[in-house]
Amino acid sequence: MRFINKIKNIQIRNNSLLCIGLDSDIEKIPASLRKSKYPQFEFNKEIIEATKDLVCAYKLNLAFYEAAGKSYYETITRTLDSIPKDILTIADGKRGDIRNTAEQYVKNLFDDWHFDAATVNPYMGRDSIEPFIKRKNHGVFILTLTSNPSSHDFQYLKAKQKPLYEHVVTKAIHWNSNDNIGLVVGATHSAELKRIRSMVPNMPILIPGIGAQSGDLKSTIRYGFNKEGLLAIINVSRGIIYASSGNDFAAQARNTAAEYRDKINYYRNPFFK
Numbered sequence: 001m002r003f004i005n006k007i008k009n010i011q012i013r014n015n016s017l018l019c020i021g022l023d024s025d026i027e028k029i030p031a032s033l034r035k036s037k038y039p040q041f042e043f044n045k046e047i048i049e050a051t052k053d054l055v056c057a058y059k060l061n062l063a064f065y066e067a068a069g070k071s072y073y074e075t076i077t078r079t080l081d082s083i084p085k086d087i088l089t090i091a092d093g094k095r096g097d098i099r100n101t102a103e104q105y106v107k108n109l110f111d112d113w114h115f116d117a118a119t120v121n122p123y124m125g126r127d128s129i130e131p132f133i134k135r136k137n138h139g140v141f142i143l144t145l146t147s148n149p150s151s152h153d154f155q156y157l158k159a160k161q162k163p164l165y166e167h168v169v170t171k172a173i174h175w176n177s178n179d180n181i182g183l184v185v186g187a188t189h190s191a192e193l194k195r196i197r198s199m200v201p202n203m204p205i206l207i208p209g210i211g212a213q214s215g216d217l218k219s220t221i222r223y224g225f226n227k228e229g230l231l232a233i234i235n236v237s238r239g240i241i242y243a244s245s246g247n248d249f250a251a252q253a254r255n256t257a258a259e260y261r262d263k264i265n266y267y268r269n270p271f272f273k
Contacts, residue, residue, distance in 0.1 A: 003139040003180040004231075006116065007204055010086050011056045011230050017221075017268065018261045019057035019090070019206070020253075021237025022047065022079065023064050028242055030249055038071055040064070041078040046250040047241055048082050051257045057088035057233055059206075060115075080113055088233070089116045090206070094143060095132075096121030102131040110138050117141060119184055119206070122168055126175060136178045139204065144168045144196065147186025147209030165192070169199050182206055187234075190219035197223055208235045210260075221267040229268055236260055 001009075011017055022044050026034070029043040036042045048058065060079065065072040083089055095105045095118060109115045117139030120129045132140040145155055145165040155165045172181050182204035185193050197205065207224050210217055217234075224232035240260065244252035 001137065003117065003137060004202075004204065006086075007056065007088055007139075007233070008228075008230050010088060013086070014053060014056055015265065016054055016056050016261050017225065017230075017232050017234050017264050018055045018257065019059050019088075019233045019235040020047065020051055020055050020240050020257060021059045021061060021092070021208070021235050022241065023061040023237040024241065025064055026068050028245070030245060030247055032247055038075050038078060040068060041075045041082075043241075043249075044075075044079045045082045047253050048079075050250040050254040051240075052084055052087065054254070054257045054261045055087060057090055057235075058083055059090040059092050059235055059237075061237070062091060062093040076113055080115070088139075089114075090139075090141065090233075091115040091118040094119050094121050096124055096128050098124070099127045099131060102128055106131045106135065110135055117182070119143065122171065126171070129175075133175055133178060133181065136180060139180050139182055141182040141184050141204070141206045142168065142172050144172070144183040145185045145189050145192055147188045151186065151189075165196075166199070169196055172203070173200060176203070182233075184208070185224075187216065187220040190216055190223055193220065194223035197226070201226055202231070204231045204233060206233045206235060208237075210234055210236050210239070217263060218267050221264055225268065234260075234264055 024040045024043050026040055033039045033042045065076050080089055091109045109118050119141045120132055122142050156163045184206045185196055187207050187209035205224055207220055240253050240256045243256040
């Protein structure tokens with residue numbers, strides 16, 4: 001199935017633009033799970049089981065698993081196996097290196113783990129991300145305008161009277177011959193998100209920054225989705241998975257995810273035809 005169709009299908013089926021970021025910090029999961037052989041997986045499995053009907057995607061930030069030691073490979077494998085196949089899975093590793101290195105990242109993320117998509121850093125140019133783009137049935141989310149405070153250090157610098165992030169958008173449009181490129185645009189930049197969506201009316205946009213980073217949800221929804229009310233992927237991580245630190249963590253994650261899904265749809269519906 002084409003990448004963009006997979007996004008649309010699950011967003012329609014689950015009536016959801018919500019992505020849950022499984023940034024599962026072993027120090028923050030309930031103590032009752034830490035004695036397990038794969039504590040992060042046990043935590044993730046319960047979160048997934050409780051929320052799988054409320055989301056369009058799960059995003060795994062690879063750093064949280066790599067930092068956990070030698071069990072990380074099996075933890076990611078087991079986590080992905082527990083996610084229904086119709087739900088989008090995103091490897092958030094922000095990869096970006098010379099071509100032969102990028103090809104190894106692709107083999108790991110797409111062939112070994114079978115992620116549907118990955119985040120990539122375009123700083124080194126096209127050849128550093130082309131191995132990702134060539135995989136026609138997989139998605140590539142290119143860092144464009146990030147939600148962190150220091151995004152202004154480089155991403156707003158002017159070149160030919162345009163900020164750097166707009167040049168990234170223009171390149172992404174040019175590179176999108178397989179219709180499998182998306183952009184990463186932080187919810188902390190709502191005015192810029194509006195501008196970027198006008199440049200890419202039919203490209204998926206992964207939008208972090210809601211919740212702990214205090215992005216504005218209403219503006220994000222209004223400016224993020226396309227004319228069909230789709231193709232915005234609104235990521236919330238800590239605000240959902242750590243809704244409770246107790247043994248009721250999965251139930252509270254579900255409650256919080258449902259609240260986010262419903263808020264998103266509340267702001268989405270007036271513009272949805």
